Amino acid sequence: MIKKRFLIFTLLCSLSLFAQDYFPKNDGVTAKNTNYTAFTNAKIYITPTQVIQKGTLLIKDGKIVTSGVSVNIPENAVVIDVSGKSIYPSFIDMYSSFGVEKPKRSSSNSRTPQYDASRTGYYWNDHVMPENKASEKFNYDSKAATELLKAGFGVVNTHIQDGIVRGSGTLVALNNKDGNETRILDESSAQYLSFRKSITSRQSYPGSLMGSIALLRQLYLDADWYAKGQSKTKDLSIEALNNNKSLVQIFDAGSRASILRADKVGDESGIQYVILGGGDEYERINDIKATNAPLIIPLNFPKAYDVENAFLASTLSLADMRAWNQKPTNPKILAENNVIFALTTHDLKSSKDFKSNLIKAIKHGLSKEKALEALTTIPAQLLGKSNMIGSLKNGSQANFLITSGNIFEEKTTLYENWVQGKQTVLENMNTEDITGDYEFSLTSYPFKMNISGEPNKLKVKITSAEKTRGSKITFKDEWINIAFTTVDSTKQEFIRVVANVDANKNLNGKAIMPNGNEFPFYAKYIEKEIASISKSKEEKESEEEKIFPITFPNNSYGFEKLPKAETLLFKNTTVWTNESDGVLKNTDVLIKNGKIAKIGQNLSDSNAKVIDAKGKHLTAGIIDEHSHIAAASINEGGQNSSAEVSIEDVIDETDINIYRNLAGGVTSIQILHGSANPIGGRSAIIKLKWGESANNLIYKNSPKFIKFALGENVKQTRAQNNVRFPQTRMGVEQVYMDYFTRAKAYDALKKSGKPYRKDIELDVLAEILNKERFISCHSYVQSEINMLMKVTEKFNFNINTFTHILEGYKVADKMKAHGVGGSTFSDWWAYKYEVNDAIPYNAAIMHNAGVTVAINSDDAEMSRRLNQEAAKSVKYGGVSEEEAWKFVTLNPAKLLHIDSRVGSIKVGKDADVVLWSNHPLSIYAKAEKTLIEGVTYFDLEQDRMMRSKIKKEKSELLNMMMQAKNKGLKTQPIKKKVKEDLHCDSIDNEHQH
Template sequence: MKMRLLTLALLWCGATLFAQDYFPENDGVKSKNDNYYAFTNAKIYVTPTQVIQNGTLLIQNGKVVQAGSSVSIPKNAVVENLDGKSIYPSFIDVYSKFGVEQPKRKPGGGRSPQYEAERDGFYWNDHIMPENAAIASFKYDDKSAKELRKAGFGVVNSHIHDGIARGTGVLIALNGEGTDANRILDDKSGQFFSLTKSVTKRQSYPTSLMGALALMRQFYKDADWYAQGNSDTKDRSIEALLENKGLVQFFEAKDKGHVLRADKIGDANGIQYVILGGGNEYERIAEIKATNAKLVIPVNFPKAYDVSNPYQAGYVSLADMRKWNQAPSNPKVLAENGVTFSLTPYSLKSPGAFKEMVLKAIQYGLPKSKALEALTTVPAQILGKGNSLGSLKPGAYANFLITSGDIFEKSTTLYENWVQGNKNVIEDKDIKDIRGIYDLAVQGKTYTLDISGKNDEPKVEVKQDTLKLTSKIAYNSNWLDLSITTKEKAEIYRMTAPVTAASDNLSGRLILPDGTESSFTAIKKSDFEEKKDQNKDALQAPKIMPVTYPNLGYGYAQKPKPENILFKNTTVWTSEDDGILENTDVLIKNGKIAKIGKDLSSGSAKVVDATGKHLTAGIIDEHSHIAALAVNEAGHNSTAEVKMEDVVDAEDIKIYRSLAGGVTSLQLLHGSANPIGGRSAIIKLKWGEEADGLIYDNSPKFIKFALGENVKQSNWQSFSRFPQTRMGVEQVFMNYFQRAKEYDAKKKAGQPYRYDEEMEVLAEILNGERFISCHSYVQSEINMMMKVAEKFGFRLNTFTHILEGYKVADKMAAHGAGAGTFSDWWAYKYEVNDAIPYNAAIMQKQGVTVAINSDDREMIRRLNQEAAKTVKYGGMTEQEAWKMVTINPAKLLHLDDRVGSIKEGKDADVVLWSGHPMSIYSKAEKTLIEGATYFDLEQDRQKRLAIKKERTELIDMMLKEKSGGGKMKGPKQSVKKNFTCETL
């Protein structure tokens, strides 16, 4: 009766609370209910760090009035004794889709090319939609709300998960008894961004990660220009961005690297984003911490792989095995490093799995207080609602959980989730626990009755001696319904009984198989006991494998550091006028080549006996596509605004393999999807560093251009993007450089101008500040490109591929262009039909600086042998051949003052070979970059053994997980995409 009165009172309260106070009252006599509700004798978590034992929580009109150990309870209060129970603030999810209609991909058709937007009066790119408002498509979803409340959530921050600029969000209290008038707490709860374009828009640009980043940069620049009143037309997208710039700015990254990329965009525009992470931040925690960003962390930890089949187990990479082992420790690592973060069920199939994931994070070391902060006070702080949400301080919304005990214990029951003072029953806290073992007496026979399972959803097992009978049970509102079916005659006995607090035994009405009535009794013999986990190891956090740099096979426990090293008595290939020096010493000191000579003193330097071995400068690959997350931005015919530096992949295993082939530097080039491609990244292969750590400091500026079949899309069957012919390609260059010339003139004249990153880059070419590497094959196009350049007063730096270079070598030399070419590739597509293996030697003899490059993930590992081919095809000397992979590419990249040869004062980027560096039998024994050893042949052998040992250990852990009943997934091979010039 008490519960019924309380419920009635709350409904009455709700009816008055949730009507607008200025609505007319024409349907009867009404009065406002100002009753208080007092919850006494509870353990109250006012905040994660302010806990009251045996306290009282007092609420009124959906708000907290007071929480304390000595609260004065008003006379008009409904009092509920919560002796032995706990009260927590309800959880908050800041990154939700709740109630907001999500766009669906349109059927049929491909993407529209170039600038063809579907909207008028908005930003030119359809994937930029800051004008979208989640409130406009919000509809309260009671079913989803119940699932979220059951998981402990009281408030969610929802938005449209579509597009790069996604518009504003809506903050919702999960109050099923209210209306939108009161449960919508904020109809502009933040502004949202991502790196993923819309599924509903057909505009093709951007087609890549680097395009998305460039689009964001330009969008912010355009917004600044617009804000100064420079536009003659209205742009509703930019106006929405500017109007909402004071809101919390959220960015969906979903990966540790993207967290850093997003933060860079924010830093460039004076914005500190709240960033949705990927759960792998522990791998680069120092860099993540340095962003000072608040993170939203999903807890969708990976399942173990079923590695019981030893052959299938071989498919699973060590990196993926480690991810299963290490990912649950991510929240702990963030907490230990002082990173502010909230937790979200984002990416979970159901909120019902959320508690299990949070408990796993706690099992892996996340303190419970930090877990509670990440679900209450931190999300409230992120949303700027610290006074009204996330705590039980006076004035806050009465959003709280009533539990049987510690909310972060598996056995704890969540009874009620109150939202804005409205009660939502999850499990009946007043229901008596009837679980246990009974002697059941029915018609003169005694059975063993075993009731187990959950208190409100019990399971039953009935036995006659050792014979198990078919049985069913239902338990509701302290009424028990039970049925058993006998084995002999398949007769059904039905029983019902009230459950009272006065007795642990059960007795009630019995309906016999023939329909007559009788009675039954069940005498309790013992209480229910939770079954202990048979796999005790499952209750403990498994051994967490140490993170390496990068965090995959062949990573380093500690990043390599420069050493002072003296290579003694070796054959030195200087790639300088000194040629090849026999029986010579080379001293490496402070990352530089300090001395070259005979009988050098080692001092404190480490001595390496290199007798019989050869020391060379590190190989430089002028044209490569390894270590990239994307290679082509194909949405436009000019993409000078994109940067390969944005998409450097420091975790590409091909970096390590290239080091094993003696490569120390490379130019990471954009692909050949468009005449004017993206800007290059020139990197050192510092395996273990993060992406920015690979890029040359004060790097020369380069960009990729392209000619031929690819840019006119001969092989892609695309007929909607200009150009479609080689004549059109020439006109693209003429048009863009004319525009850049006019743009630069306006800028230099001091006139107002709209900052255009694409034009800025092309103007750098006109001003001799940026160099061009041009993808090329056919002599007619090579001639055309040089004429266009000369018309606009600049020179082509490098023609790459250039397999018809031998036909125009004299003109190239006169123009001042260099060449990066293959040693002996030919006839792999139509425009390569005239290629010959003598190409490199012929160009070199005409005075062209020639480099042999790879453009291939495999060939980069044996560029030493590719250089040797020019000795056979063209009769080049060994020294000149070797220069084609060392000092010549350094010259083409304008780095020859720093690398490319063994010369005092240059960077100590050197390779120690076991024999002649161009022999197929020689191996790189040591590869150094700036005096640090990034590849060592003996260490490589040790790494292989360590990998084998670690895999065995992780497989054992997974097998134990399976035997303990853990959730598994099938073995899967993770294959990283390999890029070429033509990859889209």
């Protein structure tokens, strides 16, 4: 009985011991932690700017108790001497999907588009899911956590990466020892958003980037209406959105351009997003800085291209080549411009790549202090958790790293990562560094040996008689084991060595020969002499990677400095005024302060740059009434009305077609929404100011326009399995009747002073009813043209422009009576059924009937030769040269209501002019200079120089990529990219936005 009691007592004592925490000492012996743990003699980074030399860090119960040079260590503390080591706060990743299963694409095989939401009781759009909670779908992944711990991270902010509004994220400590009740620091740490649809829903809307932007705007308006208690319907999504309003709002933009778009949406709703960038922020750093948005920056730098195949290499764009060269400088440029940013592992194939890319950013100018801030104090501050994580201040969680030295250096070893006071050993701190060069002899043969790599992944190279011996090495528990082949090359025999390292890094042990004989082994460590001779400036520059200058835009033909307005005097040229003066010969034109200042003969101005234009022609810049260049998105076809979307939200100022249009004398364009639905989106009227930011292209006080469409496209003649209304031309008419009836009622309620729910779509349609917005309508068939004129007259307004209008010649008299203009093609026909009746005399017939006529492109290639398109009306219909020229200058200006500013050469108008080498309607005419507001955006001579410069830069970059490959760096294959030119029927690729 006594024996039994003793055994039970012993067992209970053992169990109680195993229930306690243990911490290994430096000697590898396990010691019981009954109270405190003290780390002594360390270089401690309390914060990036507060560093203690040879200090002590004291922790207890998973938190920092204190730190300093003279810390009073309690008697019962476990003391760990980390002499020569450094201690840093563990890193924080604000943008992660850790522990959250990747959403699965909708499994439905149906090809029929889904227009309505699949849920009841929630918002009308499936892609809005603020009610989602990462905490409810979170499963701790210890394997993934270990990889992050190895990269230096201690805390991640994880979320469901799916949808436009994604719900709340969860802040998680990477504590492999405890459960979720300890690990989860905040179940609702942030709300996440993006411009990308959910892959779990097939709902068609939004089908474009501009649709996503419009959806967010409307959502915020609806949430405000709901918060005021005005909604009669319960909506769980909007309730969740409003409940999450106090959280940090993190927006996945993914690119410089979309950062600006997201920030604009946030500003309109009084929200300052923290925005995930794309690493290209350096291209427009002033615009990025002006947002005042804190950023989360990925470190996914592109690899050099494999350019050995000269044919494939010739397909590389300068923009892609520059991205490889310039992107590593992005963090440095952000820091230099005082942009607040955190760093993330997002977009990396593996967290193992994080350190190498971070070191690359540091080599490209990012300071180590800023790097540490971006991984510790800044993410903690942005998450509102500075009192808990991100530093080693008293009271913070005991999340820290122990390293062999500066953590941002290649050879530094990360030994341990402590999270919430729980230790993860990554490398043994007692392991000696045995890397380097050695010499030894065996049986009178001399050998040389080089050991390299990390302690757990060492490599050894042994040579003798100028031949490399096959060899392997392991280093564990302070013992080194090496095996290498003998000098006798006729036999595959191995010599085995077992040794340990002495204080001078020499190796002592024994060597076992293939026959079993043993000999003493001694390998002497060879100290390398440090060169004291300083390198010349030229040598240093040759070793540093050349960074090519950023241009505006940052691709081919961009300006290193944006051009400025000049005072210019064109002398003795032929001036096409487009005014009552007609064509003036041997005339001077003075351009000053961005305006046309004087027109006449023998003009002079002492400050003017004189241009001899004798034998040349000066005209107003060409205006394209119907274009689809310079936009990232054209169609929002997810609904039969998309009046809420705007092309102004998706202008792409980097589109090379802007430059090509300037080379064709084009200075202004209207970027129209496509023709996917009867009521399309709002247009953007822009000046082609190559190099300026997207917002600076838009006309100031721009006239308001919207795109409507008729015919085959909107009734989806060529679509399969489509069910969206309308399906017939009769249905198209009914769409207009229904929407304008609704808009009329909405406008009446709005004007009544009673409470109303703001609806962006109906607001826009009400503007049409109030004659504050103009319609440009895609049209072909006379019956539909008549129909729409009658519909609008019922609501007491007119169509502004029928575009395409290829059967306009049949109804020109009715168009004149209605007061609508026609913007047409010169000679396109028979490219689809409803175009079969088109004739090249269309423009002339409409013009002769008194209709204001323009020739448009609707095509990125044709827009570069609109001067020649206008000339066709001289051939087909006998239109005079002056009137034909107005078809692409003054008339489109009138149709766009900008003729008071542009379209003719008249004193006081904007100096948007083109100097032609020949008669402007000639196929031999070249635009030698294209000016907008007195700024030369295209110059033929400058273009020739730029081509030579581009060729040289590409050649240098190709050579640098070859060198990178020869150094053993990884490369990526070249994939030929063809930029799609957008048209009326272009549809965004699914989920691309």
